[in-house]
Amino acid sequence: MKHMLRFSFSICFVLLSFLGNAQEQTEIKNDSTVAPVKKERYGLRIGVDLFRLTRSFYEKNYRGLELTGDYRVTRKHYLAAEIGNEDKTVDDDQINFTTKGTYLKVGFDFNSYQNWLDMENIISVGLRYGVSSFSQTRNSYQIYNPNQYFGISPVIIDGTQFDGLSAQWIEVVAGMKAEVFQNIFIGFSFRLNRLISQKRPDNFDNLYIPGFNRTYNGDFGVGFNYTVSYFIPLYKSTVKINDKEKQKK
């Protein structure tokens, strides 16, 4: 009986100590979720478009360079810009022309991706306003004549240059960026362009616009880029608890 008492007492004691332990642990847990403040990095990201760069090597009629940059304004919003230069010669059946010019696109990206822990990947949608200033050279052309009774119409070597052309457009951008090494990001984006206005050459048309790419009937265009960029962290900002709680709900 004496043994029995001693045993039950010690059991109770052990259980109590567990209870105490458990309580202590939960307390620590609560502390740990609140105490370390989540900080996110803000800064400037600068990159280059590899798609245009590599195309310059393998495509004889194309030379282009595009630099990209974005600046994180809020948790989800980035100011974004691209600046580039293109020199492209298009050889179509009826016409051969060269377009040279510089473009600038300014806008914003909205990051719709919820990152885990301290990852900084981006899946974004955005808008850009693009302007381009360029010149076109009509190298040669052919008269389209279905009635070739007097022979096939010859190719007319021309070389007329149309300077001071310009275009403005809006782009809808969908893209993603992933951090592959510390501060190094790789990303790509698809773009859907809509011309707002353009200055057309006399008796010719803007068949290619630097930055906008090939023009289609109906003022639409598409674009793509593949970027490698470097993130320059400027400051850190604390993620507000309110924000986190809102997201949990």
Next chain:
Amino acid sequence: MKKILALLLITIILSSCEKDDICADESTPRLILEFYDVSNPSTLKSVLNLKVKGDGAPDFIVFNAALPATDPNRYLFNGNKLALPLKIDGTTTKYSLVLNSTNVTASNEDFLQFNYTSQNVFVSRACGYKTIFQLDSPVAIIVTDEETPESFWIQNDNINVQNYSIITENEAHVKILF
């Protein structure tokens, strides 16, 4: 995420319908001649077995392309609306028009020379350029007879230029009474 997918889809759709490379627009027009009855100038009159050859062209104009190349009837035109191509790299085009060409005694050859200036106008990416013409005013057309003179079947007074600008083939540019 849904937005992005939708955008990607639109992009793919747009890039796939890229082929606007087939010329479907209006291209270089021909000169349209209409033949009318000289005794009744408001009614159309068909020419009979007309053979047409351009100065500098290798052969007569083919009007019945369905016939075999050896058939002489390929070159015969019977109708009241004749379309003649003009030289796009010149200012004159001369045509020989032989009426009743199948009949040795009744055949009659007259020459029409068209004087004009031309202009190359941009159409589209697929078509490139077309040439439009402006007939010289007042002397747009000169009629001459063959070397051994016979009577003209086209009288100079009976040529009426309706439209000096040749931009489309929709309307007749020249009316000829005979």
